[in-house]
Amino acid sequence: MAVTLFTVVGAATLVVPNLGSIASGTESGPTFSSSPDSGLTGTGVEAAGTGCLLPGSTTAGDGVVVDLHTDGGPVVASATIPVRADGQWDGTLVVPAGTTPADYVLAARCIYPGFDETDPVVYAPRVFTVTGEGDGAPAAEAPALVPEAGGIEPLPTYEGQSTCSPTTKAGTAKLRTLVMGALGGADYGIVRACNIGGTSEHKEGRAWDWGMNANSSTDRAKVSRFVNWLLATDGAGNRYAMARRLGVMYIIWNRQMFRMYDTDRGWAPYSGASPHTDHVHFSLTRDGGAGRVSYWSQVYHAPPFRASSRSVQGIDVNDTWDRAAPGDFDGDGRDDLLWYRPGGETDHVWFSAGGGRFADNLRNVGADYRVFTGDFNGDCRDDIFWYGPGSARDSIWLGTPNRAFRHLDVTVRGDYWPIVGDFNGDRSEDILWYRPGAPSDPIWYGTIFGRFVGRTERVNGSYRPFAGDFDGDGRDDIFWYGPGGARDTIWRGTAGNRFVGRAVNSDFDAVAVPGDYNGDQRTDVLWYGRGEGPDAFWLGTADGGFVGSGVNMAGSFLGVTAGDYDGNGRDDLLFHGDPERRDRLWRF
Incomplete structure (x- = not known):
């Protein structure tokens, strides 16, 4: 039975990379007394410091892990404590009955996106002496843990040596x-x-x-x-x-x-x-x-996102919203989401509020468009391109800091599959208008004025193309994906408004979802096979190739959309349109 209760409050004993150290702290609980040189007195815990915040920001981390252990010895008690919006935290650490009296180190670490695993734990320790089991100390249950997330290996079984192959793995x-x-x-x-x-x-x-x-x-x-x-x-x-x-x-x-x-x-x-x-x-x-x-x-799978009571700010997606387009429309470093239903009375722009939450902003488009996003005028804010292959009027909504949009009329003649990317590295998005079987395909190169200059390319074959900076050179490339046996090719963007081709082989019949999932500034690809189809991650490499790894994505979602919704430098995945309404946001 756990009989010793230790309470930690505030930003106590917390040091993480790029954050300030803690000036002081105190302890409580009848079986603890501070070691003579710790300088800690009183009850409760008070501490000066920045709390559990993301480096260089005011956004709270994902939690604090508090451990109690002897110097150089194993952990005897541990707790995971939630973090409040201001970065502060409080919780309890329960010491098991029968713990050997000795000097113990209490240490805490802030868990946040981008934590440097190569320098895994930076502690600010405080030394305490366990003097006994106490008399009359209230028993307490350990803090309840969040249910284990999917996408992590289970606890292993014993796999002892069965062969002899003494080569370094x-x-x-x-x-x-x-x-x-x-x-x-x-x-x-x-x-x-x-x-x-x-x-x-x-x-x-x-x-x-x-x-x-x-x-x-x-x-x-x-x-x-x-x-x-x-x-x-x-x-x-x-x-x-x-x-x-x-x-x-x-x-x-x-x-x-x-x-x-x-x-x-x-x-x-x-x-x-x-x-x-x-x-x-x-x-x-x-x-x-x-x-x-x-x-x-480097594929870290998050659990299904648990929305707040205001479900529209979570990911309880209305099943009539059948198109999702991400983009950082207000330039705050976090991707927002446009939810669009052709012909619907109301469309929605979800502006990211941090931590995977969104603030809703109502819009009304009405007509039937093929909608896509990108920074077409190079102002570091994404814009929305409303492309109507039929009689609908084409236009661009230019993003602004105040979450309004400025409208710019454009004209596209023809029926195309638009491919968006900064192919020449000038920081303005370009558009390749692809039509299978056409004798030529126009490319519009964006300018800082929100206007375009054009030329043409020719594509032989029928593909499901998508764009991304797969080699991390600052210019987007085009992946010409041909499911069912067509030869796949990557066109690598160059500074001279030209492409250099490279053959690849995907060997998949799946939905390709490009995004930078590990934060290395190179575009990766999720191959999502709905239902029982195989899934895989391809991580981009510096030479424009990929390193693959299998993964299992449960569910049969109609839509998968990538975007950096929490602003941590890694793209997240929004799965929506599951028949059982289990919409999910996976944060990396």
């Missing part, structure tokens, strides 16, 4: 590089010869020994820092999040062992031949060893 090597690059230490090796010792994942190249000295306070602190990061609950409520994402199966250190396949045991005594006081042992699952895990694919 890719995921194991990446783990070694990650740890030593961040924290240093010695490399005690990955592989082990088949004729040495007993069963060991070293013999399959999926175990690594990190040289650390348990008698060194510096080394113990480094181990604690990394292990706590591995086993912490993330901002979405996923327990042991990074260990799962890396495929960690178990850890041995300083006569103790933590089994990811039996987490109820916690840190249990280890009585093997080696006490592991000179190194930390990591064994990985086979997927972890191979690098087939979400940490290395």
Whole structure:
């Protein structure tokens, strides 16, 4: 039974990259007293500092993880605490009965989009002494965690060595590089010869020994820092999040062992031949060893977004809104959403309010258009192009800072599939008007005046094209995707208003959703196969190619729209139009 209650309030003990350190803090609870040199007094917690805010902004982070552990030892208590809009937070940390009296370190970390995993945990520790179980302290339940999000690896089963293939596996090597690059230490090796010792994942190249000295306070602190990061609950409520994402199966250190396949045991005594006081042992699952895990694919799946009571500001999408077009119409760094129904009485522009929430703005278009968005005048605000292939009047709504639109009349003659992108890198969006089988296809190059200058290209074949800066050179390219066997080609944009072709092979019959999902300034592609169809992420590389990884997107959504709705530099995915009305916003 948990009998010791520790209360943390405010911005206490919080340091994250680019945020200010905390000046002071106090503790409460009858079984805690501050160590003599901590300078902490009183009850409750008060702290000076910026709170859990995104670096350089006033937007609150996703949560605070608070851990209690001995110096260099395992975590004995942990809690994930929600963050208020002002970045401050309060919650409880419950210490289990029977906790050994000793000096413990209380540390907290702010979880927010873009957190630097290569420098995983930056703590501002405070030292407290557990003096006993207390007398009359109120029992308390641990704070309830958010249900685990989809898209993260489950807790593993035990996958012991079954063959001998002592070659270094890719995921194991990446783990070694990650740890030593961040924290240093010695490399005690990955592989082990088949004729040495007993069963060991070293013999399959999926175990690594990190040289650390348990008698060194510096080394113990480094181990604690990394292990706590591995086993912490993330901002979405996923327990042991990074260990799962890396495929960690178990850890041995300083006569103790933590089994990811039996987490109820916690840190249990280890009585093997080696006490592991000179190194930390990591064994990985086979997927972890191979690098087939979400940490290395950089695909982080968010849970379904839970809207507030004002569902129109969440993602409870009206099933009559059948077209969604994203764009940053007011230039605040967060993508907004235009919801359009041809012929409908009311259309909606959702202006992003941060944190995946939106403020509704009613509009009325009425006619039947093919609508698309882009910054056509180079003012760093996206505009809306209303293209009517029939008799409807064409126009551009130019975005403004006050969330109004200025109207600009244009004329398009013909029936086309418009492809939008900044193909020449001049910071104004261009449009290629594609019509399968046409002898030539016009290109309109945008200018800072919201006008266009034109020329033509010729496209042979029938495609489902889409645009994006796949190689990250600042100029958008065109992916000519031909499902069903047509040859795929990427046209790479150049400064001279020309394209250079490169053959690719998608091998999919799926909906292509381009977006920068990992924030590296290169466009990636989600291949979404509705229902039972296969899904995949292709991550763009500097040479214009892709690195692929499979993924499972549950549901059969009619529409998938990418946009950076929370302004963190990574595009998010809005799934809407599911027959069961389970609209979702996945934030990366």
